[in-house]
Amino acid sequence: MNRKKGDTESVDLNDVEVDSVTKRFGETVAVDNVSMNVARGEIFGLLGPNGAGKSTLIKMLCGLMSPTSGTIKIGGYGIQDDPVKVKELLGVVPQDIVLYNYLNARENLAFFGRLYGLSGSKLKNRIDELLKFTQLDEKAVKRRISTYSGGMKRRVNIAAALLHEPQVILLDEPTAGLDPKNKLALWEIIQNLHEEGKTILLTTHMMDEAEELCNRVAIMDRGKIIALDAPHQLIKKVKMENTITVVPDRITPKLTEAVNKISGVKRSYRAFDENEGVESLKIITEMAEDILPEVVSAVSSAGTKILSVELSRVTLEDVFILLTGRSLREEEERYL
Amino acid sequence: MKTKRTIHQVLAIAKTDFLGIARNRTAIFFTLLFPLFFLIIIGFTFGTQGAGETSRIRVGVVNLDREETIVNGTVSQNSTIGDAFVQALRNANFTVYEYMEYGDKETNGTAAYDISRRKIKIAVSIPANFTESLSFRYVDSSGRPIPTKAHLILYTDPSDPTGSLIAQQSILGFISGFISHYQEVVISQIPETFQKYVKVLVDPITVSTNEADVSGRRLRWIDYMVPGTLGLVLLWSGLNHASVAIANERTRGTFQRIVIAPVSPATVLAGKFLSCLAIVYLSSAIMLGSGILFFQVNLYWNLPAIVLSIFLGALSAIGIGLIISSLAKNVEAANAITVLISVPLQFFIGAFFPLSVMPRPAQIFGEALPFTKLVNAIQGIMTKNLPFEAVMPEIIYLTVSGLILFALGIIAYWSSLKRL
Numbered sequence: 190m191n192r193k194k195g196d197t198e199s200v201d202l203n204d205v206e207v208d209s210v211t212k213r214f215g216e217t218v219a220v221d222n223v224s225m226n227v228a229r230g231e232i233f234g235l236l237g238p239n240g241a242g243k244s245t246l247i248k249m250l251c252g253l254m255s256p257t258s259g260t261i262k263i264g265g266y267g268i269q270d271d272p273v274k275v276k277e278l279l280g281v282v283p284q285d286i287v288l289y290n291y292l293n294a295r296e297n298l299a300f301f302g303r304l305y306g307l308s309g310s311k312l313k314n315r316i317d318e319l320l321k322f323t324q325l326d327e328k329a330v331k332r333r334i335s336t337y338s339g340g341m342k343r344r345v346n347i348a349a350a351l352l353h354e355p356q357v358i359l360l361d362e363p364t365a366g367l368d369p370k371n372k373l374a375l376w377e378i379i380q381n382l383h384e385e386g387k388t389i390l391l392t393t394h395m396m397d398e399a400e401e402l403c404n405r406v407a408i409m410d411r412g413k414i415i416a417l418d419a420p421h422q423l424i425k426k427v428k429m430e431n432t433i434t435v436v437p438d439r440i441t442p443k444l445t446e447a448v449n450k451i452s453g454v455k456r457s458y459r460a461f462d463e464n465e466g467v468e469s470l471k472i473i474t475e476m477a478e479d480i481l482p483e484v485v486s487a488v489s490s491a492g493t494k495i496l497s498v499e500l501s502r503v504t505l506e507d508v509f510i511l512l513t514g515r516s517l518r519e520e521e522e523r524y525l
Numbered sequence: 526m527k528t529k530r531t532i533h534q535v536l537a538i539a540k541t542d543f544l545g546i547a548r549n550r551t552a553i554f555f556t557l558l559f560p561l562f563f564l565i566i567i568g569f570t571f572g573t574q575g576a577g578e579t580s581r582i583r584v585g586v587v588n589l590d591r592e593e594t595i596v597n598g599t600v601s602q603n604s605t606i607g608d609a610f611v612q613a614l615r616n617a618n619f620t621v622y623e624y625m626e627y628g629d630k631e632t633n634g635t636a637a638y639d640i641s642r643r644k645i646k647i648a649v650s651i652p653a654n655f656t657e658s659l660s661f662r663y664v665d666s667s668g669r670p671i672p673t674k675a676h677l678i679l680y681t682d683p684s685d686p687t688g689s690l691i692a693q694q695s696i697l698g699f700i701s702g703f704i705s706h707y708q709e710v711v712i713s714q715i716p717e718t719f720q721k722y723v724k725v726l727v728d729p730i731t732v733s734t735n736e737a738d739v740s741g742r743r744l745r746w747i748d749y750m751v752p753g754t755l756g757l758v759l760l761w762s763g764l765n766h767a768s769v770a771i772a773n774e775r776t777r778g779t780f781q782r783i784v785i786a787p788v789s790p791a792t793v794l795a796g797k798f799l800s801c802l803a804i805v806y807l808s809s810a811i812m813l814g815s816g817i818l819f820f821q822v823n824l825y826w827n828l829p830a831i832v833l834s835i836f837l838g839a840l841s842a843i844g845i846g847l848i849i850s851s852l853a854k855n856v857e858a859a860n861a862i863t864v865l866i867s868v869p870l871q872f873f874i875g876a877f878f879p880l881s882v883m884p885r886p887a888q889i890f891g892e893a894l895p896f897t898k899l900v901n902a903i904q905g906i907m908t909k910n911l912p913f914e915a916v917m918p919e920i921i922y923l924t925v926s927g928l929i930l931f932a933l934g935i936i937a938y939w940s941s942l943k944r945l
Contacts, residue, residue: 281779285778301782306787
């Protein structure tokens with residue numbers, strides 16, 4: 190059941206069900222009565238600053254840790270009641286490269302495949318499929334993992350979690366530390382998995398990643414989920430001002446007057462970028478995308494020409510800062 | 526189906542673990558070849574020479590007999606017997622260095638200096654009147670010989686009590702032989718009818734030494750040493766590898782990944798145990814094979830008894846290794862703890878030095894170690910061809926200690942699962 194990004198209404202089957210889960214370490218409550226569902230075929234993002242409880246929740250989802258209270262079901266099976274079935278349904282991609290450096294890619298995949306009960310030609314065929322899927326060439330797979338680039342290692346790291354064709358894939362910071370080219374390649378792999386109908390739950394520090402990939406995101410802070418929705422819905426819910434930056438050939442009083450008359454414009458002001466040596470008109474509004482055409486026609490009617498126009502809209506990062514009081518980029522830097 | 530899957534998982538874990546050693550040169554050296562390194566160095570140094578060999582004993586001789594001395598009020602200079610003594614030492618195959626004086630440890634070229642630098646193990650000082658005393662040159666006013674004993678002085682190296690003791694015993698044995706020869710010469714000069722009585726009087730007891738037939742074969746030291754080094758194998762291959770088996774996986778993060786798969790902790794443990802056991806047997810085979818190849822050891826090959834003894838010894842080594850591996854925070858800590866334990870222990874298991882030369886508390890400690898029991902059992906089986914029943918006390922000890930230590934290892938491993 191493939192679903193389009195943002196389409197969460199027609200959910201009839203949840204692959205991940207977290208119901209009132211709490212995890213305590215002595216007096217500390219790491220995860221506090223969290224409930225959430227991830228629908229089959231959905232890409233679900235889990236965001237949160239360090240110490241928010243993400244890692245503890247992930248460990249409980251993997252079966253590495255038991256909840257103090259509450260239940261977790263994967264594919265309809267209780268993680269406590271039927272751990273073997275849950276492990277067979279779950280593919281986990283850890284945030285670190287967890288492979289044997291002294292083995293080559295094929296040997297690593299064969300090892301993890303055997304742990305999941307694969308053997309013989311079935312295992313060999315599955316490894317071939319995954320090597321193709323992760324775009325690793327035949328020459329490279331014969332070399333030891335220790336000789337691979339970060340991006341190649343990351344791809345084998347993902348392939349190792351897919352050997353047993355899991356329905357639910359858990360990716361912990363899948364693109365952390367990757368350059369833009371490798372990041373895009375991994376996004377493509379994740380999107381391909383999504384197209385295959387896999388249910389994907391990922392944690393990330395990268396807002397562009399969450400916005401680009403996820404159908405829905407949950408923001409965790411201090412052990413609780415403080416927001417859960419599609420990224421664009423979350424942005425919509427947050428009433429924040431946007432800025433339209435117009436660079437015309439000249440800024441005249443007539444132009445300023447025309448812009449300020451547009452319905453929805455709160456105010457405008459002239460700004461000079463010393464680095465670029467360019468003067469621009471900044472227009473403050475809550476509905477930037479809606480009034481952009483009117484701004485463009487106002488500039489033309491004032492007898493000026495537009496050299497460039499830029500729309501600074503509210504991002505998921507802004508939502509995150511608003512909700513948690515911390516920047517995700519700060520978290521990312523701390524993480525790196 | 527489930528059993529087949531579990532077997533595949535155990536074999537996969539064991540193979541991957543084994544490849545971790547096989548593809549890492551440092552690990553190969555420390556896990557498989559380090560005991561071999563010891564065997565070759567020590568074996569070539571001592572092993573092939575035989576216990577009665579004296580050429581490796583370096584003796585310093587200060588022959589003052591060549592100097593002048595006063596005899597009966599006149600100057601005498603005769604070194605006939607002193608020179609014969611030195612030549613006899615050489616003939617007896619000692620490595621002899623001659624000095625003009627005993628001296629002191631600060632003066633280069635003296636015997637004391639060379640003892641302090643360990644060039645010689647023992648020094649013999651021959652007095653200036655050595656020949657004069659032994660040839661009855663001292664006479665009274667009536668011309669009758671005055672019985673005068675010649676006095677040799679031995680100097681030993683206190684910094685090496687064992688080496689000095691061996692050198693001292695060898696020199697005393699040589700002197701005893703030299704005295705017998707001297708007596709023969711002197712006695713031959715008295716009337717023949719008295720000779721046999723005098724011979725009995727001066728040497729009333731004769732001793733002959735024969736090696737007990739404990740083996741059925743003529744054995745050299747190396748023949749005892751090679752089986753003894755299997756104790757080192759347990760320390761260096763078994764304990765060493767087991768101690769990093771889990772810690773390595775935890776540090777790498779692969780342990781979590783294995784546990785996330787549908788693999789029970791018992792399966793992981795079985796895989797690790799199998800790999801450790803394979804490494805112990807491989808290392809044992811290398812040691813025994815090298816013994817045959819380099820030293821042509823002459824041993825008995827009761828393979829079932831050897832394999833069983835090694836297995837029981839491996840239980841203890843892997844048990845201790847598991848405890849270290851499970852409790853250590855990371856692989857570096859596990860390595861440090863292992864070195865701290867295995868390096869001192871190797872001197873207490875009787876592989877290099879017999880426990881009998883050690884102080885009593887060290888002997889008690891050494892005897893309590895399961896690895897010492899393995900060395901005793903294996904030496905009994907391989908050098909003396911003892912039947913299995915004869916080494917049963919050692920086997921029982923190995924079994925009990927192995928089960929206890931391995932059980933403790935499993936408990937530590939299980940408790941470590943909570944720290945994932």
